Amino acid sequence: MARPAGAGLIAALDTQDPAQAEAWAGALAPHVGLLKLGLEFFVAQGPAAVARLARHRPLFLDLKFHDIPNTVAGAVRSAGALRPAMLTVHAAGGPAMVAAARAAAEEFGADRPAILAVTVLTSMDAATLSATGVSGGPPQQVLRLARLALESGADGLVCSPREVPLLRAAHGPGPLLVVPGIRPACSAAGDQSRTATPEEAAKAGADWLVVGRPITGAPDPAAAAAAIAASLRR
C-alpha cells in the first residue's frame, strides 16, 4: 500500500451489521484511503462479508493477533487470503511472534499485507498500564515495544498521536505510523485516553489517522469524514 502524501484518513467501521457497514463504506469511500474492520464485524459476519467491503476501498483488517508464533503465522495466512492492505498483531506477543507474522505475510508476494504492531492501546493511560504490571508510563512502553517490533520485521506501528514525535525521533520516517485516538475538537473522548485532533496528529508525523465514532456517530458520516479529510489537506 502506497504511503499517503501527508496524513491519510482511515474510517473504522465498528458494527456487527453488514447493511450498516455497507452503507458506511459506500458513503465514506470518496473521503478515506482505507476502511478498517475489526473484531466486532469479523466475528459477527466472517471473512466473506469482509471481502465484500473491499469493493469500496482497500481494507485495514485490525484483528490484533496475539498468540504463540505458529498460531499467529497461521492466522496471518488465513487473514492474508482476504488481501487486506494492513493487518495488526500485538507487539507484546514478542519478537518471535512478530517475525512469524511478517514471514507469513511475505508468502503473499509483492502486494502482501503490511504488518502493523500495536504498541500500547490508546485507551490506556499511565494508571491503567501500571495496573498491568508495566512501569514507566505509555511513552516508555511504546518506545520499548516499537523497537522490539521493528527489529522483528513489523512494517509499522499502531500508537497514539502523543507518541508520534517520539517514534519519529527514534526511528525516522521509515515505519508506517497508524494512529487511532483521533478526536476533532468538541468530539467526546469516550474510552480513548491518549488523544489529539486530526491536525495535531498529522503535524506530528502520522501516516494514517484512524477515526471511528467521530465519523460513524455523526448525523452525516460522509460530511464528517469530508471535513476531517479537508482539514488534513490544509
Ligand SMILES: O=c1ccn([C@@H]2O[C@H](COP(=O)(O)O)[C@@H](O)[C@H]2O)c(=O)[nH]1
Ligand atoms: O490502540 C488502539 C488500537 C486500535 N484502535 C481501534 O481504532 C478505532 C478507533 O475508534 P474510535 O471510535 O475513533 O475511538 C477502533 O476501531 C479501535 O478498535 C484504537 O482505538 N486504539
